[in-house]
Amino acid sequence: MTEMQHSTASSRVKRRHLVAGAALGMLASTVGGLAGGIALGQSAALPQQKPSGRRRFDDKTVIVTGGTSGIGRAAALMFAAEGGKVVFCGRNVERGTRVEDEIKAGGGNATFVRADVRNEAEVKALVDKTIDLHGRLDVAFNNAGISIEKPLHQYSAAEFDDVINTDLRGVFLSMKYQIPHMLRTGGSIVVTSSSNAIATTANRSAYSAAKRGLVGMVQAAALEYAQYGIRINTLIPGTTDTPFIRRLAGMENLPDAAWHVAIAQWAKSHVPGMQRVATAEEIAAFALVLASDDHPYTTGASSSSTAARPRRRDRASADAASRHDLWQLRSASQHDGLAPASRLVARLSGHIASTIEAAMSYRSSWMTEELDVFRDQFRKYLAKDLAPHAEKWREQKMVERFAWRGLGEMGALLASVPEEYGGLGASFAYDAAVLEDLESTVPELTTGVSVHSAIVAHYILNYGSEEQRKRWLPKMASGEMIGAIAMTEPGTGSDLQAVKTTAKKQGNSYVINGQKTFITNGQAADLVVVVARTGEVGAKGISLIVVETAGADGYKRGRNLDKIGLHASDTSELFFDNVTVPPDNLLGGEEGQGFVQLMQQLPQERLALAVGAVASMERAVKLTTEYTKERKAFGKPLMDFQNTAFTLAERKTEAMIARVFVDWCIERLIAKDLDTVTASMAKYWCSDKQVQTADECLQLFGGYGYMQEYPISRIFIDSRIQKIYGGTNEIMKLLIARSL
Numbered sequence: 001m002t003e004m005q006h007s008t009a010s011s012r013v014k015r016r017h018l019v020a021g022a023a024l025g026m027l028a029s030t031v032g033g034l035a036g037g038i039a040l041g042q043s044a045a046l047p048q049q050k051p052s053g054r055r056r057f058d059d060k061t062v063i064v065t066g067g068t069s070g071i072g073r074a075a076a077l078m079f080a081a082e083g084g085k086v087v088f089c090g091r092n093v094e095r096g097t098r099v100e101d102e103i104k105a106g107g108g109n110a111t112f113v114r115a116d117v118r119n120e121a122e123v124k125a126l127v128d129k130t131i132d133l134h135g136r137l138d139v140a141f142n143n144a145g146i147s148i149e150k151p152l153h154q155y156s157a158a159e160f161d162d163v164i165n166t167d168l169r170g171v172f173l174s175m176k177y178q179i180p181h182m183l184r185t186g187g188s189i190v191v192t193s194s195s196n197a198i199a200t201t202a203n204r205s206a207y208s209a210a211k212r213g214l215v216g217m218v219q220a221a222a223l224e225y226a227q228y229g230i231r232i233n234t235l236i237p238g239t240t241d242t243p244f245i246r247r248l249a250g251m252e253n254l255p256d257a258a259w260h261v262a263i264a265q266w267a268k269s270h271v272p273g274m275q276r277v278a279t280a281e282e283i284a285a286f287a288l289v290l291a292s293d294d295h296p297y298t299t300g301a302s303s304s305s306t307a308a309r310p311r312r313r314d315r316a317s318a319d320a321a322s323r324h325d326l327w328q329l330r331s332a333s334q335h336d337g338l339a340p341a342s343r344l345v346a347r348l349s350g351h352i353a354s355t356i357e358a359a360m361s362y363r364s365s366w367m368t369e370e371l372d373v374f375r376d377q378f379r380k381y382l383a384k385d386l387a388p389h390a391e392k393w394r395e396q397k398m399v400e401r402f403a404w405r406g407l408g409e410m411g412a413l414l415a416s417v418p419e420e421y422g423g424l425g426a427s428f429a430y431d432a433a434v435l436e437d438l439e440s441t442v443p444e445l446t447t448g449v450s451v452h453s454a455i456v457a458h459y460i461l462n463y464g465s466e467e468q469r470k471r472w473l474p475k476m477a478s479g480e481m482i483g484a485i486a487m488t489e490p491g492t493g494s495d496l497q498a499v500k501t502t503a504k505k506q507g508n509s510y511v512i513n514g515q516k517t518f519i520t521n522g523q524a525a526d527l528v529v530v531v532a533r534t535g536e537v538g539a540k541g542i543s544l545i546v547v548e549t550a551g552a553d554g555y556k557r558g559r560n561l562d563k564i565g566l567h568a569s570d571t572s573e574l575f576f577d578n579v580t581v582p583p584d585n586l587l588g589g590e591e592g593q594g595f596v597q598l599m600q601q602l603p604q605e606r607l608a609l610a611v612g613a614v615a616s617m618e619r620a621v622k623l624t625t626e627y628t629k630e631r632k633a634f635g636k637p638l639m640d641f642q643n644t645a646f647t648l649a650e651r652k653t654e655a656m657i658a659r660v661f662v663d664w665c666i667e668r669l670i671a672k673d674l675d676t677v678t679a680s681m682a683k684y685w686c687s688d689k690q691v692q693t694a695d696e697c698l699q700l701f702g703g704y705g706y707m708q709e710y711p712i713s714r715i716f717i718d719s720r721i722q723k724i725y726g727g728t729n730e731i732m733k734l735l736i737a738r739s740l
Contacts, residue, residue: 056292058083061134063126065117065174066144068095071192071240074284075141080108082288084139087130089115117144117170118162127177137181139291142174143192147207160206167210172217175232179225186229188291191218193236227629233290237283362656364663366429366670374411375433381410382441390444393568397560398523399445401479407449408479414457421461421469422477427670428454428604432611439615443718444568446612451520452476454608455601456483459529459544463587463597472527472546484525486516486574487598494731496531496598497539501576503532510534510545510586512554512579518725522572523560525549530576531598534591542594544587547579554579565717602727603674606683609726610662613686613719617655617693620715621648624697627712644700651693658686677739684732687722694719 062079066072067088073095076088080103088110090096096112103110113129115122130137145167148159171191178189193211215234222232386403393399407413415430417423424430431454438446453476460472475481492498501514512532519528528547535541549555558573588597625648628638638644665682668674694716698705705712723729 055081055083056288057139059085060138061085061087061130061136062139062141062291063130063137063174063178064088064141064143065115065126065170066090066142066192068092068099068112071237071280071283071287072141072143073099074280075143075287076110077103077106077108078281078284078288079139079141079291080110081106084109085134086110087113087126087133089113089117089126090144091116117142117174118165120173123170123173124177127174127181131181136185137178138185138187140174140178140187140189141192141287141291142171142189143287144170144174145192145194145211147204149203149207151203152205155206163206164210167207168213168217171214175221179221179230182225182230183228187231188293189221189230189232190287190290191232191234192287193234231290235283235287235290237278237286240278240280240283362659364659364666366427366432366663366666368429371429371433374430375437378410378412378434379437379441381406382437386442386445390442390568393444395567397567398570399448399568401524403445404479404482404524406479407445408477412453413449413479414453414473414477416453417457417461417473417477422474423457428607428666429670431608432666435608435611436615439612440619443616443619443714447566447569448482448521448524450608450612451485452483455605456485456527456529458601458604459485459587459597460546462601463544463593465584465589467584468546468587476527481526482521482524483527483529484519484521485529485531486519486522487531488516488518490515490517494728496542497595499531499533499542501530501532503530503534503543503545505534505583509580509582512545512547512576512581514576516574516576517558517572518561519572519574520569520725522574523557523570528574529587531594534594539595540592542598543591544594544597545581546585546587547576547581548585552579552581563721565714565719565721599676602676603679604669606679606726606732607662607665607669607674609722610658610665610679610682610686613683613690613722614655614658614662616690616715616719616722617651617658617686620693620697620712621651621655623712623715624648624651624700628700638700647696647700651696654689655693658689662686677736680727680732680735683726684729684736687719688729690719690722 057079060083062084064072064076064079064086065088067076067086068090069092072088072090076086076099080086086103086109088096088099089112091114093112093114096114100110100112111129111133113126115126117123127137146163147167148155148163175189175191178187181187182189191214193214194207215236218232218234225232385406389400389403393403404413411424412434414421414423415426415434416428417425419425434453435446435450438449457473457476460468460476464472472481476483486501487496487499489499489501492500499514501512501516503510503512512530514532516530519525526549528549530545530547532543532545533541534543534545547555554577556575556577558575561571561573563569563571588594625639628644628648631638633641639648662682665674665678668678694712698712698716701710701712704710705716707713727735
């Protein structure tokens with residue numbers, strides 16, 4: 001293996017390990033977490049540390065109520081093991097001190113505060129102590145609870161109040177003082193209910209009232225605070241092996257061996273269908289999944305224990321109220337007498353608070369869990385490592401090389417190219433995800449990456465020889481080489497059959513002469529696919545020839561064109577003055593195939609433009625929604641004016657229509673069933689609506705929308721080209737009309 005090949009292979013392995021490592025990290029935490037909530041009758045393991053070394057709760061401050069025993073203790077230990085700075089409370093000082101010592105002995109950060117959640121002053125003091133210690137609050141696990149088992153008429157009023165005050169009012173007080181510290185930074189709150197209470201168990205009326213009330217309170221609070229980035233969810237475990245359950249079963253003095261036999265029999269008689277009880281660690285692991293930023297469950301969810309395996313929901317057919325479901329779970333207490341409402345609460349159902357953001361939370365049908373992991377890591381990388389440079393790139397009219405290499409390391413370049421050529425071996429879904437995330441986070445990169453990955457690479461992949469693929473694609477995948485395609489000429493735009501650039505065979509070489517313009521990546525390109533005439537006039541005389549720009553005599557870059565938008569995307573004139581390339585650089589093996597090759601790749605090229613258009617529309621609506629909720633005129637937010645609300649309602653609706661249509665097109669492309677006419681529809685309609693959305697959203701910003709410091713202004717100027725390149729929208733309509 002040559003040095004170059006070794007370097008490329010090492011880079012490819014590194015990128016695969018990066019993505020695979022993230023996937024394993026999520027898989028370990030998800031499997032371990034879900035097992036605690038769903039695996040009554042299945043074995044379950046605790047979640048493992050992520051291979052990357054970064055833990056889910058590093059630098060996060062966590063409050064755990066009821067943290068001295070049972071599920072709360074397990075959660076406190078696990079949050080600390082995952083890097084959290086844990087402040088936990090309980091009534092028993094001896095147990096609390098023991099748990100604190102246990103966490104610290106393992107290298108964790110924990111503070112025990114004696115607090116009774118029934119006492120408002122003590123709850124407030126707990127939160128205040130947390131802020132004094134760590135300066136912020138990121139996660140709260142409100143788990144404290146008690147139960148008294150007797151028939152309703154035998155309860156004293158004090159006993160009933162004691163259960164309600166601990167299990168329901170205690171959570172209310174906790175959230176009342178926790179939420180204000182999350183309003184600016186966002187956060188996650190997980191509240192423990194009980195599947196036995198939801199399904200209704202005899203002799204526990206106060207407990208059922210409290211735990212059922214929690215579900216309603218959480219869903220209402222979720223609606224109220226989702227707009228602040230606060231996720232509030234209910235965890236509904238089934239019967240779990242805790243000291244509380246042992247006391248409730250009257251078996252607290254049994255040795256462990258006898259307990260496990262007895263509790264299994266007790267569980268089967270009390271909860272039909274149950275095969276075994278869960279462990280506190282299993283339930284706590286599920287709580288960590290719900291609380292983690294790595295698993296952005298929608299707010300307002302109710303996650304129930306089950307005696308069955310989870311099954312994936314068919315998102316395409318999910319009803320509107322639950323289309324954000326990640327898992328549908330069967331209740332541990334399903335029996336004929338269980339009311340439908342009780343069964344309903346036993347699924348993980350999402351309710352988004354902000355009406356504008358609700359539709360934007362729609363999950364594309366082509367998304368997978370593996371792709372979720374990739375996107376999570378990718379978005380963090382974009383926001384942290386690339387977005388801070390965007391302004392500089394706009395000023396210098398070019399993206400720096402390190403960004404291309406970074407994208408290569410992330411596996412974001414040529415994701416749908418097979419692994420043997422440096423890619424990830426994924427489908428176009430990965431390319432679509434990359435383009436969406438770029439447009440949403442660092443739109444300065446979208447156009448260049450789209451041309452490089454979705455267009456140029458696929459000409460080489462589909463029409464290049466094995467030697468050509470191995471020579472160019474690995475370098476493109478790593479970001480070492482940047483690709484461009486040279487179609488447009490000063491006198492030839494949409495009519496590619498009229499290109500005048502020539503590539504004439506002289507001896508054992510092609511000699512290229514001509515001029516190209518409006519070439520994306522033109523200044524940076526190391527490799528240019530040139531549309532040139534090798535034969536007769538018309539389509540049959542066109543071929544695609546690759547020019548490696550380094551050391552190519554006669555190849556000259558013109559000026560970096562001064563555009564009204566896409567300022568960070570280098571767009572150039574290219575000149576070919578007797579540029580000589582070997583015949584091996586011809587794509588397709590024989591001359592005259594270029595026009596057919598161009599036509600065959602049009603569906604993917606135009607769909608890539610539609611993908612970016614949808615992401616831009618969604619971003620414009622999101623930014624404008626946020627602005628109009630904050631900006632006031634005549635004493636009230638702009639969003640309160642009917643014109644503003646109706647305008648955004650229209651734009652949101654069209655963005656959703658575009659999203660669903662483009663998702664369908666992506667599915668067709670992955671199935672190799674997307675035709676040119678449908679792709680033309682997607683390109684034309686989505687880019688048209690993108691420009692309209694940008695215009696109307698900018699209008700709602702007023703004068704500020706005209707200032708370049710506001711992203712909406714850049715969305716406005718960047719979107720206009722979408723109706724022109726990739727085939728003008730007028731040409732798209734012509735192609736569509738021909739199909740009528």
